Amino acid sequence: MKKTTFIEAITEALAEEMERDEKVFLIGEDIGLYGGVFKATKGLMDRFGSDRVIDSPISEVYIAGGSIGAAMVGMKPVPEIQFADFITPSMDQLIQQGSKLRYRTGGQWTCPMTVRVCCGGDVGGGLYHSQINEQWFFSQPGLIVIMPSTPYDAKGLLKSAIRGDDPVIYFEHKRLYRWIKEDLPQEDFTVPIGKAAIRKEGSDLTIVSYGLMYHRSMQAAEALEKEGISAEVIDMRTLRPWDREMIFESVKKTSRVLLVQEGSKTGGVMAEISASITEEVFDYLDAPVTRVCGLDVPAIPFAPPMEHFFLPNAEKIAGSARKVMEY
Numbered sequence: 001m002k003k004t005t006f007i008e009a010i011t012e013a014l015a016e017e018m019e020r021d022e023k024v025f026l027i028g029e030d031i032g033l034y035g036g037v038f039k040a041t042k043g044l045m046d047r048f049g050s051d052r053v054i055d056s057p058i059s060e061v062y063i064a065g066g067s068i069g070a071a072m073v074g075m076k077p078v079p080e081i082q083f084a085d086f087i088t089p090s091m092d093q094l095i096q097q098g099s100k101l102r103y104r105t106g107g108q109w110t111c112p113m114t115v116r117v118c119c120g121g122d123v124g125g126g127l128y129h130s131q132i133n134e135q136w137f138f139s140q141p142g143l144i145v146i147m148p149s150t151p152y153d154a155k156g157l158l159k160s161a162i163r164g165d166d167p168v169i170y171f172e173h174k175r176l177y178r179w180i181k182e183d184l185p186q187e188d189f190t191v192p193i194g195k196a197a198i199r200k201e202g203s204d205l206t207i208v209s210y211g212l213m214y215h216r217s218m219q220a221a222e223a224l225e226k227e228g229i230s231a232e233v234i235d236m237r238t239l240r241p242w243d244r245e246m247i248f249e250s251v252k253k254t255s256r257v258l259l260v261q262e263g264s265k266t267g268g269v270m271a272e273i274s275a276s277i278t279e280e281v282f283d284y285l286d287a288p289v290t291r292v293c294g295l296d297v298p299a300i301p302f303a304p305p306m307e308h309f310f311l312p313n314a315e316k317i318a319g320s321a322r323k324v325m326e327y
Contacts (some may be wrong), residue, residue: 076167120175176212196243
């Protein structure tokens with residue numbers, strides 16, 4: 001076992017998959033000589049060469065479009081979008097081309113591409129360096145959307161994504177990069193796509209979250225435990241396809257559910273989870289499905305007090321949980 005940070009887990013996964021399969025290559029802005037703006041690809045150009053760790057122009061259109069073309073002819077591209085805030089120029093390629101390729105060709109062509117996207121707030125990044133934007137891709141059939149919360153899952157899910165035959169949008173929350181560490185096995189391992197994880201078992205309330213908000217939810221659950229409220233905490237890990245069975249079974253057990261996401265409330269991932277719970281397991285509910293989300297404003301503010309006002313935190317989650325329990 002080796003104590004590993006979130007970003008080290010990503011670097012290890014990339015290196016191991018490039019060693020395992022010569023068709024895997026990386027492309028993105030500043031990922032080669034500089035090693036990436038967050039150093040996720042540090043040392044990989046020296047190890048694998050500039051043909052497999054490619055410094056691209058500052059063009060998300062080129063990064064996404066070129067990767068899709070490479071995937072169509074048998075390569076395994078792992079492009080990096082330096083910040084989720086700048087992914088919009090590549091939307092035509094990702095949504096109109098990559099996600100529909102298998103369908104439009106009747107399964108004759110696939111798009112084995114894993115798009116790494118740095119995202120998230122709580123870092124003082126302001127308007128164009130704090131967005132998360134996973135809901136843009138969550139709604140698109142043909143795409144797999146992943147957001148790990150731990151180093152183990154960051155490594156295992158990235159390896160699973162790279163080995164697959166479908167386009168994956170793989171979100172990495174920058175606040176987690178060097179904040180959390182975990183003992184990882186040195187032998188090869190993967191984490192299955194589409195499976196959530198129960199991080200804490202409970203009987204009174206289900207809390208569903210992912211990414212940074214999983215950690216805030218765990219902090220809230222620990223505070224609630226001291227008050228005699230037993231919260232079950234589920235980390236979604238994969239957003240599309242999401243683990244309906246695990247979440248529904250937990251709601252059936254606790255009869256109360258709190259859904260937590262960092263992004264704005266309207267049209268978010270948790271809106272779909274809420275609707276599905278209401279449609280499928282309504283008879284088991286003893287209280288309304290409740291969401292704790294970021295505010296419906298154009299962007300996360302730069303000033304730390306305003307950013308903290310925008311973002312969900314353990315105190316807000318615990319407060320909402322108490323209201324659900326009092327219903």
